Amino acid sequence: MKNMSLKFTVAITIGLVFSCVSSSSSASHDILENFLNCLHFHNSTSISNVVYTKTSPSYYSLLHSSIKNLRFSSNSILKPLVIVTPLQPSHVQATVLCAQLHDLQIRMRSGAHDSEGLSYVSQVPFVIIDFINYRNIQVDVKNKTAWLQVGATVGELYYSIATKTKTLAFPAGVCPTVGVGGHFSGGGYGYLLRKYGLAADNIIDAHIIDVKGRFLDREAMGEDLFWAIRGGGGASFGVILAWKIKLVPVPSTVTRFIVPRTLEQNATKLIHKWQSVASKLHKDLTISLTLQMVNSSIKGELTVQALFQGLFLGGVDKVITLMQESFPELGLVKEDCSEMSWVESTLYFWGFGGQPLEVLLNRSQVTTDSFKEKTDYVRHPISESGLEGLWRLFYEDGAKGVFIAMFPFGGRMSEISESEIPFPNRAETLYHIHYAVHWVEEGEEVAQKHIDWIRKLYSYMEAFVSKSPREAYVNIKDLDFGVNNINGYTSYEQASIWGFKYFKNNFN
Secondary structure, three states: OOOOOOOHHHHHHHHHOOOOOOOOHHHHHHHHHHHHHHHHHHHOOOOHHHEEEOOOOOHHHHHHOOOOOHHHOOOOOOOOOEEEOOOOHHHHHHHHHHHHHOOOEEEEEOOOOOOOOOOOOOOOOEEEEEHHHOOOEEEEOOOOEEEEEOOOEHHHHHHHHHOOOOOEEOOOOOOOOOEHHHHHHOOOOOOOHHHHOOOHHHEEEEEEEOOOOOEEOHHHHHHHHHHHHOOOOOOOOOEEEEEEEEOEEOOOOEEEEEEEEEHHHOHHHHHHHHHHHHHHOOOOEEEEEEEEEEEOOOOOOEEEEEEEEEEEOOOHHHHHHHHHHHOHHHOOOHHHEEEEOHHHHHHHHOOOOOOOHHHHHOOOOOOOOEEEEEEEEEOOOOOHHHHHHHHHHHOOHHHOOEEEEEEEOOHHHHHOOOOOOOOOOOOOOOEEEEEEEEEOOOOHHHHHHHHHHHHHHHHHHHHHOOOOOOOOOOOOOOHHHOOOOOOOOOOHHHHHHHHHHHHHHHOO
């Protein structure tokens, strides 16, 4: 681990994220006017075209354009005084300096997939820096690198790589609309994780604006700060502008497979076996698990379905052989498999199989529901009886819309030290669990029913997951752990409540 510690998170957050004591309309108007004057002073007239206030015609369409969780779109939630959509670093520098001068909080938004809405929600007057127009990508095939601005999405990155080469890739996530600003800074993982590690493990340079408004690259920021921004979270150490990443080799043909099994088809025993083998498979093979409710073979009833989804970096014959050796119980056959290019596999894993690659460029997927999420890490297989207790929870009323994803580690992840970057979950981790419950109905009562249910689920799982601390993934933040003080200093002791869950001993 570098000399940097994540105790620095608290100090920098206080420096970058400012709180305003007064919230009256007249005070807010004065703050707004002073803030706008400050922006123009620092940028003359060049910033005018990228600043939106509530009187701007496109303010609300811009605000709602990338909100992914409808829990945080209601009229009762405080809206930003200003949205800035920077086109150049000086726009960000001016915003940081003026927010500090006029006591405004800053939120940064690239893809807005944060589960608690933290990139566009605040309880005090605030400004959003929205990187919707700051998303240039430059792929260098010869040197196997790329520079990308933080407003780019994972899908746009995959598309840009694929238009230049079929044999390079990048180990980021499954969802194409996730912005790389937050995704990479919290870790970032997908189906190449077992071969190449996290997105954050493959960052080789970055551009950032610090709390003093300085533009820094890796050399200027120093190795301590560079260590911290690769896995330490996207809003703690400054405003990240761009990443330089190392591209990784993939074969021209990969194999993707999907095997669904319900409880009636022996899913419990298969999941129990998967826990023991998934992290020990060949590095080129990753098999994830998705758990959801589906119609049972018994008419009118529901059952739990497990989807075993795999990616193998090679042809179908080899993966069939590997599976017969390591996980014959699943019964994988050629009919379950499809050979394709790596970038085509990214479409299939997001449900766009067979569609043109240009689908990866679509940032504007319609959001139609609300959700609550939590995470865990598992170090020892959950018993069959433990899984059966989990299934009983699936049939409760609040579980409607449940979605649980289990993603195996091992491979390259076991070879990297826990302190190499802030993301600590390495050799001891069998797999990561992502819990989610979605609902479309409106109203606080409905929302609370589902939130109470997922909290009950989380409580049930305590016996089976990591302990001391019970770990969590910073890219899927959970405010049930606690929040920063709204109008004052958040101590290291307070922040440790969630800091150790996200970062273990890297938070010290």
